[in-house]
Amino acid sequence: MRAFPYRRLRRAGISSTIVALGVLVLAGLGFTTAGVVWPTRSIASAADGTADTMNMGHAATGARYWKAVAGTNGAGTGITRTYFISADEVVWDYTPTHHNGITGEPFDATADTYVRSGPGRIGSRYAKCLYRGYTDGSFDQRTVRSADEAYLGMLGPIIRAEVGDTIKVVFRNACPFPTSVHPHGVFYGKGSEGAPYDDGTGNKLKLDDAVAHGRRHTYVWKVPERAGPGPGDGSSVMWMYHSHTDEVADTYAGLIGPMEITRKGDARPDGSPKDVNKEFFVLYAVMNENESPLLKTNLSRFASRLLPPHLDEDEEFGESNLMHSINGYVFGNQPMMTMKKGDHVRWYVMSMGTEVDLHTPHWHGNDAVVNGMRMDVVSLLPGTMVVADMVPDDVGTWLFHCHVNDHIHAGMLTRYRVLP
Numbered sequence: 001m002r003a004f005p006y007r008r009l010r011r012a013g014i015s016s017t018i019v020a021l022g023v024l025v026l027a028g029l030g031f032t033t034a035g036v037v038w039p040t041r042s043i044a045s046a047a048d049g050t051a052d053t054m055n056m057g058h059a060a061t062g063a064r065y066w067k068a069v070a071g072t073n074g075a076g077t078g079i080t081r082t083y084f085i086s087a088d089e090v091v092w093d094y095t096p097t098h099h100n101g102i103t104g105e106p107f108d109a110t111a112d113t114y115v116r117s118g119p120g121r122i123g124s125r126y127a128k129c130l131y132r133g134y135t136d137g138s139f140d141q142r143t144v145r146s147a148d149e150a151y152l153g154m155l156g157p158i159i160r161a162e163v164g165d166t167i168k169v170v171f172r173n174a175c176p177f178p179t180s181v182h183p184h185g186v187f188y189g190k191g192s193e194g195a196p197y198d199d200g201t202g203n204k205l206k207l208d209d210a211v212a213h214g215r216r217h218t219y220v221w222k223v224p225e226r227a228g229p230g231p232g233d234g235s236s237v238m239w240m241y242h243s244h245t246d247e248v249a250d251t252y253a254g255l256i257g258p259m260e261i262t263r264k265g266d267a268r269p270d271g272s273p274k275d276v277n278k279e280f281f282v283l284y285a286v287m288n289e290n291e292s293p294l295l296k297t298n299l300s301r302f303a304s305r306l307l308p309p310h311l312d313e314d315e316e317f318g319e320s321n322l323m324h325s326i327n328g329y330v331f332g333n334q335p336m337m338t339m340k341k342g343d344h345v346r347w348y349v350m351s352m353g354t355e356v357d358l359h360t361p362h363w364h365g366n367d368a369v370v371n372g373m374r375m376d377v378v379s380l381l382p383g384t385m386v387v388a389d390m391v392p393d394d395v396g397t398w399l400f401h402c403h404v405n406d407h408i409h410a411g412m413l414t415r416y417r418v419l420p
């Protein structure tokens, strides 16, 4: 009996904690969504569906709103843009400058955990499978990346299109395991999805799922309005594409790239938005080389003899292969991302990976607008893509780094430069 009121109090305590947490979560959500496109006021004005539901400050409801969600079906009214992309096995170096670009010093003991090769340690160089662009279907000649685009590093070629266009990816797999190209955001049929699972299809519609070594497949993706900017977006949005044959292993091998879709009428001939001077595509990801299909290759090629007896149980070995990278670079080794003061800069940032891949890229020196809100840090989770617009006013060389403490130690830092 005496325990009863005590228990009740406890329960009340727990419930009020839950309620308080719930309120916090709801407040957070409400705040976020209210700031973006769905303010909670003036619902009545749009209830008949005749009001302009797309402007900030109006409720997102009614027929006009749902028409905007669906988008008009303008797919196929534009041009066809063909990209020749190969999955190539390459040797990738996470630290091509061989020093810590953030401190300007040689690597210290913490950095050496990840970048130094030796007995049972692979170091900074790994065989990887990366998407690489070619000039035509002969796959003889690689497309050249300008010095300005060197920062893209590990990422596959930027696929660009305008709403209404059709994207054609002529894909060749030169990697030693089956791979594919799976797009986000755009409209694809079952023969161009690039992911094997029991979806009730067979035969020809399965050829895209896993392209064997030395084989090819052509993926065709339409770009309807719903693949482009929505009511709250700027002139362009970002999607990613990646291999999805063995999704986890393939992406750890490095098979991932950015895609950009620009609103109809807002694109330059190359598909980029006319109102943006400078674009940067950035992937924050802990590349877990332990799960790469090329781990054995890497051990035999880059770790010197005297391997510890039980590598799979060696925690330090596991840690040494967790490359906390930005476009495949660690400890400030990424080629500089450069812009001018006053430029219209659009950052496309994304993440991939597992539960350690919650990243919070932070720009020193300048601020950005994300979803209509001013920020200098953006939130990423595995598989998320965020667009951030910046007009830099602060000249200098600035840090751009993940704000997660553990990731700072592990070298998830880079720099960008604003010229006068």
Ligand SMILES: [Cu+2]
Binding pocket: 284, 358, 359, 360, 402, 403, 404, 407, 412
């Ligand atoms: Cu991080």
